[in-house]
Amino acid sequence: MVPPEVKEVLDTFCVAAELGxxxxxxxxxxMASAASDVLTVELLQKHARLAVSGERGRPCPGxxxxxxxxxxxxxxxxxxxxVIRKLLSIDWYREHVIKNHNSHQEVxxxxxxxxxDAGRFTAAWELYKAQEDVVAACNEYGIKVTLFHGRGGxxxxxxxxxxxxxxxxxxxxxxxTLRSTEQGEMVQAKFGLPQTAVRQLxxxxxxxxxxxLRPPLPPREEKxxxxxxxxxxxxxxxxxxxVYENPEFLAYFHEATPQAELGFLNIGSRPTRxxxxxxxxxxxxxxxVFAWTQTRFVLPAWLGVGAGLKxxxxxxxxxxxxxxxxxxxxxxxxxDLIEMVLGKADINIAKHYDEVLVSQSRRELGADxxxxxxxxxxxxxxxxxxxxxxxxxxxLQRLIESRLPYLNPINMLQVEILRRLRRDDDNHKLRDALxxxxxxxxxxxxxTG
Numbered sequence: 422m423v424p425p426e427v428k429e430v431l432d433t434f435c436v437a438a439e440l441g442x443x444x445x446x447x448x449x450x451x452m453a454s455a456a457s458d459v460l461t462v463e464l465l466q467k468h469a470r471l472a473v474s475g476e477r478g479r480p481c482p483g484x485x486x487x488x489x490x491x492x493x494x495x496x497x498x499x500x501x502x503x504v505i506r507k508l509l510s511i512d513w514y515r516e517h518v519i520k521n522h523n524s525h526q527e528v529x530x531x532x533x534x535x536x537x538d539a540g541r542f543t544a545a546w547e548l549y550k551a552q553e554d555v556v557a558a559c560n561e562y563g564i565k566v567t568l569f570h571g572r573g574g575x576x577x578x579x580x581x582x583x584x585x586x587x588x589x590x591x592x593x594x595x596x597x598t599l600r601s602t603e604q605g606e607m608v609q610a611k612f613g614l615p616q617t618a619v620r621q622l623x624x625x626x627x628x629x630x631x632x633x634l635r636p637p638l639p640p641r642e643e644k645x646x647x648x649x650x651x652x653x654x655x656x657x658x659x660x661x662x663x664v665y666e667n668p669e670f671l672a673y674f675h676e677a678t679p680q681a682e683l684g685f686l687n688i689g690s691r692p693t694r695x696x697x698x699x700x701x702x703x704x705x706x707x708x709x710v711f712a713w714t715q716t717r718f719v720l721p722a723w724l725g726v727g728a729g730l731k732x733x734x735x736x737x738x739x740x741x742x743x744x745x746x747x748x749x750x751x752x753x754x755x756x757d758l759i760e761m762v763l764g765k766a767d768i769n770i771a772k773h774y775d776e777v778l779v780s781q782s783r784r785e786l787g788a789d790x791x792x793x794x795x796x797x798x799x800x801x802x803x804x805x806x807x808x809x810x811x812x813x814x815x816x817l818q819r820l821i822e823s824r825l826p827y828l829n830p831i832n833m834l835q836v837e838i839l840r841r842l843r844r845d846d847d848n849h850k851l852r853d854a855l856x857x858x859x860x861x862x863x864x865x866x867x868x869t870g
Contacts (some may be wrong), residue, residue, distance in 0.1 A: 434469035453490035493531030502554025529569035540660030540725035569600035587628035589754035592636035656729030680712035718771035727797030
């Protein structure tokens with residue numbers, strides 16, 4: 422006899438073995454951190470197939486599923502290349518990949534948890550370096566690699582324009598193949614109509630072909646990489662000191678956003694938390710980003726960026742980072758996405774949430790964060806050379822301006838509904854009204870999930 426949790430895993434593998442790779446494709450290992458994670462899944466697959474006759478007496482006609490490690494946290498991204506090297510150095514595993522998977526290894530990188538872990542800027546740089554390292558590891562062993570990008574819809578979770586994102590990957594990381602997740606409301610937005618779906622596929626195909634035939638430029642000099650490291654380090658320190666080390670932040674987050682109310686609205690595909698703990702660490706990335714987008718503060722997408730850029734500018738590197746913006750596609754894309762999000766943020770709306778919902782003792786934290794938002798705007802404009810946000814994207818400017826007459830009143834309504842609901846949390850009419858405001862703001866802000 423085995424415990425129920427173990428039995429469930431073994432039963433899952435038996436069903437996967439019977440259905441085969443034609444039905445299921447890949448087995449993705451979330452939160453992968455070691456070569457043994459992949460080998461364990463290979464062993465369980467081998468056990469379930471029982472020499473190609475299923476445990477339940479049914480044949481297992483399909484091949485084994487390809488096993489895809491998913492590196493999500495900053496720590497795991499830093500170790501991704503060495504994990505792949507360790508795997509491919511094992512003769513059995515390398516021969517298995519050559520024989521059963523056409524010399525092809527797939528590796529997934531996660532944007533959501535790395536962003537929640539260290540902030541958007543640091544996550545972007547760690548993802549870039551991890552991809553470089555994984556590609557180098559596979560090249561050393563003569564194995565082809567497909568990078569699978571676990572992106573969300575929002576910039577805080579790695580989202581943004583598809584073409585830009587693909588064109589800013591490290592050289593050599595898009596060699597004719599690429600996988601990417603589309604989730605939440607972005608599935609409807611990008612593939613809801615036949616014409617839109619065809620257009621999206623055209624964008625993907627064009628970007629992958631271009632990135633393969635004419636790879637984007639790497640950083641021009643080693644100094645640029647060193648500057649990225651410095652910006653990333655300062656940015657991460659600022660982000661983590663606010664989100665994880667400030668004892669008041671968690672309470673402020675619960676008061677200033679509708680995060681606590683999201684859990685009982687049944688609008689997500691998964692629980693809002695991985696574990697029952699109340700800390701930010703176990704909160705899923707989707708409600709973390711979604712809650713801040715509702716208040717128009719969009720904090721996860723920019724927190725730490727201003728501190729990082731300010732730090733290197735004050736050390737006399739302003740001209741260097743302006744040159745990086747002009748000549749390095751990855752850096753330009755990162756700054757452009759942050760600029761886009763800043764264009765959607767509204768400091769006055771965020772302040773209104775604080776004034777009505779946050780207790781007096783924590784309002785100073787909100788004021789500090791709003792000053793940090795202004796610092797970020799200032800230095801993003803210094804780097805991009807624009808006079809105002811989204812200056813190079815007139816269509817986005819028009820879209821934002823056309824939505825404001827609808828968005829602003831919905832935000833005002835949401836603040837009032839939250840104020841009343843927190844005094845009468847069993848009021849189902851108020852819950853329904855809150856859900857309507859959440860849907861309205863999500864539709865207006867677009868990059869939400």
